[in-house]
Amino acid sequence: MTEDVLVSGSLRNRLAMILTGGAAVLAIVIFVVVRGYAAQIAQEGQDNILSASVSSILDAAVLRDGMVELDFPYASLSMLSTAADDRVFYAIYEDGVLLSGYAGLDMPQPGQTDEKTFASLQYDGATVRVATGTRILIGADVPRQVSVSVAQTQDALSETLNRISRNVAVFGAGFFALSTALSFWATSTTIGQLSRLTNSVTRRGPQDLSPFRKPVPSEMVPLVGSLNSLMSRLDQSLKQSEDFIAEAAHRMRTPLATVRSNAEATFQRVENPENRNSLRSMMRAIDECSRAAGQLLDHAMVTFRAENLDRETVDLEEMLRELVLRMTPVAELRDVALHLEGGVPALLTGDPVLLQNAFRNLIDNALKYAPPDTTIVIRVHNDPTLAVDVLDRGPGFPPDEIDLLAGRFVRGSDTKGRIGSGLGLTIAQDVVLAHGGALVLSNRSEGGACATLQF
Amino acid sequence: MRYFAVLILALLPVIGQAQVWEDRKVFGAATAPRNLQILSSTDTSFFAPIIESFIAQRADLSVEYLVTGTAELDDVFRQNPDRFDVVISSAMDLQLKLANDGLAQRLDGLSHPEWAQWRSSLFAFTTEPAAIVINNAAFAGLPVPATRQDLIEVLRANADIFEGKVGTYDVRQSGLGYLFATQDARASETFWRLMEVIGSLDAQLYCCSGDMIDDLARGRILVAYNVLGSYARARAETADMLTVILPSDFPTTMMRTALVSKATSEPALAEAFVGHLIDLQSAGAAEDFPLPSLGAFQDTTGRSSISLEPALMTYLDRLKRQTFIREWESAIIQGP
Amino acid sequence: MKYLLVEDNLELAQAICSRMGLDGHTIDHAAKISEAMDFAQAGEYDLILLDIMLPDGDGRSFLKQHRAAKNDTPVIVLTARSQVSDRISMLDLGADDYVTKPFDHAELQARCRAVLRRKTGSAQTMMRVGNVEFDPVGGHLTVSGNVINLRNRELRLLELLMNAKGQVFSKQKLVDRLFSYDDDVSDNAIEVYIGRLRKHLEGSSVQIKTLRGLGYRLDHD
């Protein structure tokens, strides 16, 4: 039945996709943010050291005899040592004139205050970070502005950044792997609830339309709720339609029975052949009608139940004995004997209601088409597989139509006006197919029909 | 000698390309197709076995070894970085500045302890402490100084003996001398007191360790301060005459460094030479490598020697240098 | 034999009653469960014919009460439903058989006979004429101590003739009774069965007379 359902993606895949996709996006965001943050901190670290270096150089500036002297400590540059041996440049300006150090590093902007300024620029083929600070020296005559720029390449910084990036990447990947594992776990537990519900729906018998009572997660409550209400509506409408059918059948069949019985009683009394004929066709029409209605309902029921067999262990011989008992009065009316041949183990797992219906139809046919004073043999055997033959001594199946007789509403050409709807063999075949077997029709060499249900 | 050197310096810009070398030697056939120019402050005698073992495996190679003082070397190289392939100097500060200024080639193929290299472009291959070298005869009966303070006391107490007989680097001329002096000054105030004392004794000033040891051997001076001990020890004939003292208060230990010019025309060869150099020092056989190896005066962390770091450039700053030289002059050159 | 018919549809009930009467049976009719319970308690019935849909309840509840009252009169249900599952549930509730409406009267009779044969045996329905004993339920004939098993049509023919001794039955009438309306029966079919019965009755005090042009009649001396 599942193959009739249109599939649009998979909830599990979609959920897993969303979760892992989310985890991937999150991992990337974490990577970018942490790396950016780390870069900022690392840059701040470098800036702090550069700034300290600038300060220590500026602090050493003094005016002696009107000349700027800058006896800056060893530490000013020493603090710039890095593991990557970064190159260091510095420049000391007095009122914009290079006093010492590297030319062209960074010309201090006029009007700068105590604040250090930082810039990244290209120097001698390398990217350097420059910190610049200024100090005003008050001399005897005019104030002098001393500016110091200290620059450093960024090899250590980028090494640090690369290391951080690597670590963050590993962390991100780990995070992603963990989230993926988690999301798969979460997905399967979530879907697990659905499969559990599915299981309990599937395991139900065809007649079980009771509501689900097992606790379900709150998200599934609406689904289970509407499922339950659907089931109760279904149950109700099924009951209603059963009642309706029963009522309808009763309403139809009771008047028919009245007419039939009256017609029969009258038929016994009237002599006039014309009247007799019309009574005969009246009864015939009634029988025809009720047979068709019965067979149609049975066929509908078989089709319905075949989808969902109500399986139990059935002893075929037992079932057939009971059936023979029930049908014997009818057989006797025609002076036909029913004979059951068994004695072999005949256990089968199947739907007893359907099986009984199938056998009834075969025996019914034999009774209908076999002549009086003959015996109908119902034989149960299990060699090579379990099978039931219904053998009669009638005219047999019309050989050129034998393959078609199990079709719906198909009747033989030689039914000689016998009442029937052409559904008996169809029902038998549907039942046996639902049980994984086959209906085989053949004619006996000694004359008569053989209908076999093979399981 | 001293005035000669000053004269050379003064004439340098005039002479231009007509460079005068302290020494110049070509190893290998002069016609060899490939040629390596090594600019060095180290006496040829120390490098001859190193270069010879290098070209021994390379028949097509000749090496020109050019020797000059550390300060001049820096000058010469900065003017013509493309003329030289390898630069070797004991002035660590100048070398480091060359590397910092981007004149040195990165040699990523060499593996060397972190502390003995800078930016994979400057490679130290010796440790050489600055020493006090004394004339044994002059100190007969005097306490042999073990520290700078001892030296101060001995000199003060015996001004008559040592007047005009104390030698040290002229820091204005010698890059190495300047390095030693600045590092001493950085380490302790004793340095300035020692300079005052030496100055008061009418110090003899030298451009190079070699000259100082020559004069020691000849008896022209009796004490040399901050001279390279390795040079003194290398003089077998003076072995009994001189005593090399490594001051026990604090050592000032220099590392000789090599770099490959960024403008070299033989980068692979130059790198191979530096590799050869550091391999030889670590192998440590005295006949192949006459200089003290990196490990000789050193624990393996490099802590006891002047470290290779940008701070070395501090005293190269024009203003700092000016101040330092002025102070040094006022200490050492005390007019009568 | 005495029947109780529980059926709310009066026309059908009348039709059934008149058809039963043709065969010489006595039949009482109840239209409601309550009425039926009273009848069942008061009278001795051989068999109850029970409609399932009744105005004052389901025939099934009658069955339950009936069985609960330890009344073992056999019940044949007349049902309007032909579905297998429904039939089974009725048998489970204690019905002895069922017939689907509309039904062939001969089939109803056959089922009644079968049920009676199973449930009560034959003693109380035995008919005796002269030295002939006839058990219409068990289907045997005893002629001076010889037991003869009768075939179905022989039995029904004999029962018909015995129930109306001295009455003349035309061939047509006998065909109508013994065969279904759509069996095609030849004229001498009846002669065959009459012949067989005469053979069975040989040497007894009962004879089947042929009245030329009129039919047959059972006589005894």
Ligand SMILES: Nc1ncnc2c1ncn2[C@@H]1O[C@H](COP(=O)(O)OP(=O)(O)OP(=O)(O)O)[C@@H](O)[C@H]1O
């Ligand atoms: N035992 C048999 N002997 C001869 N012909 C048979 C036999 N059983 C079935 N047939 C033929 O097969 C046809 C189909 O049988 P099927 O039972 O499907 O329909 P039916 O008996 O005509 O009608 P109903 O649905 O009322 O049983 C019959 O019309 C008849 O021609």
Ligand SMILES: [Mg+2]
């Ligand atoms: Mg059929």
